[in-house]
């Protein structure tokens with residue numbers, strides 16, 4: 096063990112790569128300066144012995160896992176401050192994003208940062224929904240970790256349908272306070288990260304009552320624990336919700352209220368207000384309360400879906416290049432499993448997905464920033480499009496990523512089942528994002544609402560926004576004969592999306608015409624609606640990827656690889672959804688063999704660059720945390736070393752032998 100020699104197969108892969116890996120790294124990071132900053136940041140944090148893992152967390156108890164995560168979180172956030180003070184390099188916000196959403200956080204706290212919600216949800220909520228005075232007071236306190244906060248919206252009984260939340264905040268004008276109550280068991284807050292034992296404040300989303308009238312859900316800042324003793328305040332019932340499939344160090348909690356009073360000023364009042372006498376002042380739009388959810392959905396596409404997939408791909412691809420199993424030609428010697436076309440089909444389309452996710456995430460981040468600025472000026476026109484795109488991109492990217500991570504695990508055979516491969520924790524992190532911040536089916540149906548309206552608008556000659564413009568043009572263009580080209584793929588994906596949306600819209604209309612209530616018609620068609628939203632998202636991602644690959648300012652060698660990946664994205668999803676392309680894009684069964692061949696040729700072309708592509712993601716061993724994926728490829732030595740960390744290997748004979756096994760074996764059943 097401890098050898099620093101690089102596995103010879105991996106070495107050969109790297110020598111035969113046709114493009115400059117560093118050029119890809121710079122493209123992936125957003126430029127050489129960004130790569131430099133990222134590496135300095137990683138060195139600063141990951142070389143600190145205090146942040147190194149002593150015992151693999153799988154061998155700790157639930158309580159020990161949390162305590163260790165808290166110890167490291169404190170150290171980590173002290174170091175962030177130190178980093179900003181000493182280097183002046185990058186704002187603290189950049190650093191936080193890298194820690195919470197980027198790869199760095201997952202290297203130090205792979206099962207979740209218990210402080211995450213303070214930065215990912217509490218601060219964005221105060222900044223987006225608080226008045227200037229509220230921001231001035233709360234932002235600095237939370238930012239400097241004088242207090243630790245979370246976002247408590249979901250309840251035991253309601254997560255999706257937030258208008259149905261039951262926690263009440265009733266205004267008492269005699270004291271100018273809100274009184275919080277949890278009237279039922281199902282009204283208990285359930286899930287908020289860090290709520291269990293970490294946070295002392297929370298944004299709590301509750302039904303606002305004033306002057307005897309309910310005005311729907313609103314956000315309030317509520318103190319939960321004493322700032323000195325950390326004891327729950329009177330009337331606060333609080334705890335942790337227990338062990339989960341993954342994310343076991345994020346400290347999800349529950350919370351109930353019994354006549355808990357907070358000052359009127361703790362209602363976040365940028366949009367709607369309650370005046371001292373209890374008069375309610377309306378918000379320009381009740382959907383502004385949902386702003387934080389949009390922010391997190393936008394951040395997840397890059398920070399979770401694309402990032403964790405790039406990690407899984409690095410592990411599975413390097414492993415597949417050095418793992419040998421069986422022979423393709425008898426007697427020719429054992430084959431790298433990466434030579435098997437089925438293995439390439441498992442790994443290379445997810446590589447393409449990773450690029451498509453990254454381009455889409457960049458687009459989404461840009462429109463998020465411009466629409467947020469418009470909202471601040473009172474212009475709400477583009478909010479529906481932002482909401483629709485954030486919903487479908489969050490849903491499709493987290494679904495693709497979780498599925499592909501599982502495929503990567505399966506692609507590494509038995510060794511992928513080990514915790515030391517880092518697949519289980521990676522999967523646990525990403526599949527959680529399929530549910531939180533809006534369950535994926537529900538989000539697709541939100542996008543579908545927007546699409547059906549856009550379809551109706553297209554039919555009546557109204558104006559359409561950027562992402563649905565194609566609904567106007569597509570149906571007018573005649574179907575042409577199939578051509579294997581990127582341009583044709585882009586059009587075919589849009590035709591499929593437009594066709595699915597039209598089918599839904601007409602199915603709903605047909606039902607309504609025969610007397611079905613519109614809401615029932617919607618529910619009856621909702622399988623197709625969710626699919627229509629997914630096809631719209633796929634068409635969008637296809638086009639964004641085409642624009643990116645064809646216009647990237649890179650060397651011809653790298654451009655060739657980007658185009659191959661882009662073509663693979665299109666051919667893979669086309670072949671996976673043939674029925675749609677037959678129905679809506681003019682594809683004939685006689686076209687399919689040439690597309691299948693196109694896809695297989697792409698797998699063959701990408702094969703020599705597979706290791707180069709994942710090396711280009713430039714994920715260090717400390718971040719990968721995988722016995723299978725390390726840069727040097729010394730897999731078997733690492734698997735052995737990890738096995739020997741098992742507490743069961745501390746003694747040659749475990750005490751349980753004397754206690755149970757020996758008496759049992761001697762009992763002559």
Ligand SMILES: CCCCCCCCCCC/C=C/C(=O)SCCNC(=O)CCNC(=O)[C@H](O)C(C)(C)COP(=O)(O)OP(=O)(O)OC[C@H]1O[C@@H](n2cnc3c(N)ncnc32)[C@H](O)[C@@H]1OP(=O)(O)O
Pocket residue numbers: 192195196197211215246248249254255256257258288382385386388389394395398399478479482531532533534537541544545
């Ligand atoms: C940096 C990387 C990050 C790393 C992070 C690591 C740590 C992660 C920790 C995990 C944190 C998790 C936190 C959470 O999960 S918090 C809880 C999140 N909860 C949800 O997302 C709930 C989902 N439900 C909803 O969003 C809504 O209730 C729903 C939209 C489903 C329905 O709402 P409602 O019933 O009010 O609305 P309608 O369906 O009737 O629609 C009415 C109209 O409003 C429009 N709409 C809906 N939502 C929005 C929005 N957000 N913005 C703008 N407009 C919106 C909707 O389209 C309708 O419009 P039309 O009437 O015009 O059709």
Ligand SMILES: Cc1cc2nc3c(=O)[nH]c(=O)nc-3n(C[C@H](O)[C@H](O)[C@H](O)COP(=O)(O)OP(=O)(O)OC[C@H]3O[C@@H](n4cnc5c(N)ncnc54)[C@H](O)[C@@H]3O)c2cc1C
Pocket residue numbers: 212246247248249252253254255256285286287288342347527530531532533534535536537540
């Ligand atoms: C790891 C994790 C962390 C979380 N962190 C937080 C947090 O910090 N703060 C917080 O407030 N919450 C948090 N949550 C809660 C999360 O936001 C909710 O679990 C999520 O919004 C889904 O709601 P639900 O659990 O009520 O599922 P449900 O809404 O009950 O969904 C169950 C099923 O019903 C279906 N369904 C529901 N409504 C519809 C509909 N209208 N149409 C069609 N199908 C429907 C869904 O598709 C799904 O299949 C977290 C959850 C997890 C798993």
